[in-house]
Amino acid sequence: MQRFVLPFRFFASRMVLLGVASVLVFSCMTLLPGDPAEVLLGVDAQPDTLAALHHTLGLDQPFFIRYLHWLGNLFKGDFGQSYSYNVAVWQLLSERLQLSAPLAGLALVLSICLGVPLGVLTATQRGKPIDIVVMGAFQFTKAIPDFWLAMILTGFFALTLHWFPAGGFSGWEQGAGAVLWSLLLPAIALALPQAAVLGRYTRSAAIAVLEEPFVLTARAHGLSERSVLTRHVLPRSLPPVLAVISLQIPLLLSGTIIVENVFNLKGTGALLLEAVSQRDLPVVQGCVLLIVTLVIFEKGFFEWLEIKLSPWVSYHQSRQRA
Structure with a gap:
């Protein structure tokens, strides 16, 4: 029994650490100053254009909803879409x-x-x-x-x-x-x-x-x-x-x-x-x-x-x- 309990504990503890790390990574990256939409469109972009891009990228949603959506995609093996390269992150x-x-x-x-x-x-x-x-x-x-x-x-x-x-x-x-x-x-x-x-x-x-x-x-x-x-x-x-x-x-x-x-x-x-x-x-x-x-x-x-x-x-x- 111990042969199976120890690997399970090892894997479970690592998954808990990975879950905490995912929260920290997403929080730190989201709370950094700067707007990705302004970087993509430039500082002279019109407010309605910025709002449309925010909606397209999902940046207008609450933080918790964005995190759950990102986490759900991770379980599917989807790291999201790159803003700059417009290809899958993976x-x-x-x-x-x-x-x-x-x-x-x-x-x-x-x-x-x-x-x-x-x-x-x-x-x-x-x-x-x-x-x-x-x-x-x-x-x-x-x-x-x-x-x-x-x-x-x-x-x-x-x-x-x-x-x-x-x-x-x-x-x-x-x-x-x-x-x-x-x-x-x-x-x-x-x-x-x-x-x-x-x-x-x-x-x-x-x-x-x-x-x-x-x-x-x-x-x-x-x-x-x-x-x-x-x-x-x-x-x-x-x-x-x-x-x-x-x-x-x-x-x-x-x-x-x-x-x-x-x-x-x-x-x-x-x-x-x-x-x-x-x-x-x-x-x-x-x-x-x-x-x-x-x-x-x-x-x-x-x-x-x-x-x-x-x-x-x-x-x-x-x-x-x-």
Whole structure:
């Protein structure tokens, strides 16, 4: 019975959070100053024309009625119609996600591949020159704003060395290799600050494990340093590292808003900025709600993953004590 109760509680709690988030998203977007009809028609539009457009867009209805209508459409999979593009919001989101999703995923993979090995390396070389250099680089990278780091990478690797394209998206019709090449530099700009944070946390977690008595025992039994790290240190360092990774995914999603505009990438980040400037409320609400939904269920997935990994970590701990 517990196998069915726990997933139900997990899903129910996430749906409650999503419901609260939907109220906040709709309220904040509706209460913002500015009239979408004036943005579409211009400030010189006649009052009767504005009133007609308000009626067409449903802006003349009470707040509660508009929210229930929007919520009912969400349950049908309808995010509404864009004011500016005059197409379905979900169609816009699905087109832009073809760029933003691989960009965020590639940045996450790069941050893990950089942060975790360097964190473990600096933990094993604590106080040595390589530890000081890597930690200094982490601190410097984290202190640089995302947009400035993106501009530096563009100026050096794209405009000076001509190794990467300066911006734009090649499109999936050009093949996966061309897509990867066009997204690699923006992904690096997104990944470096997150790799610095992940590396620092990995270093702290690995140092705490390296100070345990069983590590000295494992070395005394003749295990190589690589075996000690992979079989003993990493399993016990995973829970805090996974917690940091779960916190980094929302930062990567928000970082795409800045990086996409620097590299002239037409993803969800650029779409969100355009929608805010044009007062395109359905698009803004759809983008924000999609990000909130991903964050809510992503956090739940990592919590579930930590629960699933806890018996494995406990098994390693029992073997190490024995």
